[in-house]
Amino acid sequence: MSTSTIPAKRQLILALSKGRIFEDTMPLLEAAGITVLENPETSRKLILDTNDPGVRVIIVRASDVPTYVQYGAADFGVAGKDVLLEHGGEGLYQPIDLKIASCRMSVAVNAGFDYETAVRQGARLRVATKFVQTAREHFAAKGVHVDLIKLYGSMELAPLVGLSDAIVDVVSTGSTLRANNLVEVETIMEISSRLVVNQAALKLKRERLQPILEAFERASSKQS
Ligand SMILES: Nc1ncnc2c1ncn2[C@@H]1O[C@H](COP(=O)(O)OP(=O)(O)OP(=O)(O)O)[C@@H](O)[C@H]1O
Numbered sequence: 169m170s171t172s173t174i175p176a177k178r179q180l181i182l183a184l185s186k187g188r189i190f191e192d193t194m195p196l197l198e199a200a201g202i203t204v205l206e207n208p209e210t211s212r213k214l215i216l217d218t219n220d221p222g223v224r225v226i227i228v229r230a231s232d233v234p235t236y237v238q239y240g241a242a243d244f245g246v247a248g249k250d251v252l253l254e255h256g257g258e259g260l261y262q263p264i265d266l267k268i269a270s271c272r273m274s275v276a277v278n279a280g281f282d283y284e285t286a287v288r289q290g291a292r293l294r295v296a297t298k299f300v301q302t303a304r305e306h307f308a309a310k311g312v313h314v315d316l317i318k319l320y321g322s323m324e325l326a327p328l329v330g331l332s333d334a335i336v337d338v339v340s341t342g343s344t345l346r347a348n349n350l351v352e353v354e355t356i357m358e359i360s361s362r363l364v365v366n367q368a369a370l371k372l373k374r375e376r377l378q379p380i381l382e383a384f385e386r387a388s389s390k391q392s
């Protein structure tokens with residue numbers, strides 16, 4: 169059956185990012201009976217077919233997943249809590265914590281930097297991060313004055329070359345911090361990835377979406 173014979177309200181588009189989110193979402197899709205027929209690591213295609221002619225996967229940057237879903241260009245997607253907090257969640261229904269791509273959001277500094285004393289003495293800190301909303305809220309709640317420097321990657325470099333006193337970044341094994349002689353001084357929050365659904369799609373395509381959401385929920389609760 170070609171996609172053109174499937175009514176629009178039965179066609180679904182899922183937004184995923186390459187790498188850990190794509191890989192960790194595959195078993196959940198399999199649990200819903202959906203197999204992606206192409207591998208984004210080896211193919212340059214951005215729209216991937218599945219064994220279900222009514223379901224396609226689009227490959228976008230991790231931080232762009234909420235935007236595609238918010239505007240309805242994708243019906244649903246998978247995004248980290250870190251990314252969702254920066255986006256704000258407008259237009260998104262977030263029904264399931266998939267408990268994949270688990271990590272934590274932390275503050276880290278150069279091994280020699282006395283963060284506690286700097287905070288206690290009311291120093292103004294320069295903080296480099298991709299997660300400016302989360303960092304702003306964290307330091308405001310602590311009453312710490314910060315100048316935030318927006319970066320798009322490799323945050324760990326910033327304190328090493330004097331761009332910042334501290335970073336706010338995600339940490340999993342801690343090996344990137346250790347390799348760069350940085351220490352974690354505060355955990356801001358635990359992070360995992362969530363299923364996000366376009367609010368209009370949830371109403372208009374509920375019949376098609378519901379069984380997939382239920383399969384994701386069952387499969388993710390088995391993983392935890
Ligand atoms: N080291 C890690 N271990 C486990 N989960 C992680 C790790 N790093 C990031 N994550 C989680 O996985 C999600 C996707 O990470 P990924 O590295 O694929 O994208 P990114 O490079 O951070 O995003 P972008 O390409 O938009 O800059 C993150 O939003 C975060 O929730």
Ligand SMILES: O=P(O)(O)OC[C@H]1O[C@H](OP(=O)(O)OP(=O)(O)O)[C@H](O)[C@@H]1O
Nearest residue numbers: 321322337338339340341342343344345
């Ligand atoms: O504590 P660890 O296990 O070392 O993980 C932390 C690292 O993981 C992420 O980077 P990633 O591997 O996703 O590379 P990226 O920054 O290029 O996305 C994050 O930005 C840290 O650098």
